[in-house]
Amino acid sequence: MAKKSDLLPGTLDMLILKTLTRAPLHGYGIALSIKRISDEVLQVEEGSLYPALQRLLLQGWVKAEWKQTETNRRARYYTLTETGRKQLGLELSEFDRMIAAITRVLREA
Numbered sequence: 001m002a003k004k005s006d007l008l009p010g011t012l013d014m015l016i017l018k019t020l021t022r023a024p025l026h027g028y029g030i031a032l033s034i035k036r037i038s039d040e041v042l043q044v045e046e047g048s049l050y051p052a053l054q055r056l057l058l059q060g061w062v063k064a065e066w067k068q069t070e071t072n073r074r075a076r077y078y079t080l081t082e083t084g085r086k087q088l089g090l091e092l093s094e095f096d097r098m099i100a101a102i103t104r105v106l107r108e109a
Helices: 014-020 025-036 046-059 082-108
Strands: 062-068 076-082
Touching: 014 025, 014 046, 014 082, 025 046, 025 076, 025 082, 046 062, 046 076, 076 082
Parallel strands: none
Antiparallel strands: 062 076
């Protein structure tokens, strides 16, 4: 039985931005998408998700608007901005660089 994995520090913003490249989503939809795509390895808790979304809004990397959900409830839908798309590119490059460095160390040791 797989245990819930904690996100690596600094990856939550990147995962949210990447998730929003697919479509605008409400917070719960973002969490579900990350969980589903990661085969339920990654789980984003509300206590981490909503502060992260607020931080992304303040940075201008996402925008939000109130809409009706498919279940006819009102929810805030988040959309990636052009600035957010550029930030995602930077974060993905840095993440790839870090993973490559860690991989080199593990292979050498």
